[in-house]
Amino acid sequence: MNKFLNIFFIVMVTISLPTLAGSAQDTEIRFTVEAVDKFAKEVELFAAKEGARAFIIGRVGRPEKDLPKGIKFTHTAIAVYSSITLDSGESVKGYAIHNLYQKEGQLNKSELVIDYPVDFFWGVNSLKAGIIIPTPDLQQRILEVIAYGKDKQIHNENYSVIANPFNNVFQNCTEHTLNIVNSGIYQTTDINQLKNNTKQHFKPQKVKASPFKLLLGNLFVDDVSTKDHSGKVYTTTFTTIGRYLKNNELLTKAVVLKSNGSTEQLL
């Protein structure tokens, strides 16, 4: 009986852990192609109407009921108003989205990838976009960071889904976004300085997960680590970035845009 339970335990933990890690890639479209295409363009047009040259964009990649308390978006990136050259040779204007994505087949590592709104929203669970528009002067500074490739200098490829924003041991998409914003604000790519400034002024989100779950994640899941935390686990979120900008008078608008065209305030 004891032997049977041991085997059963190992099998069940193995089966259950992918849910913790979310290892199933969110690549399959859940809405019609037309709906995603239309929504992605609506997001672009909304930002364009606001005159946003750089804004922070968020998506919901998992069922909202499964998201931990206080967390509304699962992926965050920066959308940049750009001249886009197509394979036909034509140049058009629109938004290019600068992302940190986990590497396929190597989830504890990340890479910087540019994609476009329809790519960004392709596998979402809700046709809902988080839009944080910084003040125009901060937008310009964010543009400068990206245009001059400084975002690559502050990228750490070691990925943890619950990366601690106060150090550079691991980095996730949201922390990378915060690094870009702070690099623009403080005009530096010195990661130690950026982390010191973050400690002083940024308030992250406490991750409300059981110690048991965190322990399992640490042991069995490539992209979950608590090694960069001491005590309680705090991480960067889309909303905490919005609040950070608001508290420092660097925010023009923070909304959630829905597929019916309506918006609600994020903060």
Added chain:
Amino acid sequence: MKTLNKVILITLTMTSLQSFADSGASQNASAASKHSALAASHGTVASAKLGSAVIATPLIVVGAIGNVSLKAGNALMEHAVSTTPLEVTDKTITAAPSPAQIMKVNKQENL
């Protein structure tokens, strides 16, 4: 480990492991299959309404507030004062599939 503890642990494992906020969601979608789906969606006007991006260059307004230097870098300078709404193409732009994705699709099709 005591039997009761094991049973509790198994139950907790099965019931409590909800996803973390960002878990898995920072992964990139397959560009190749997306291209096909969008092309089908756009139908006969696909070539007119779809675009595969080769490069995106940030547009920076010269003279705007902020501290943007005018050195070269990977940016285009717009001399016009920022206007709203900004011009946005009505085309659907997608990231070009990576060589790996293209080869994967070709392999599947040849099977």
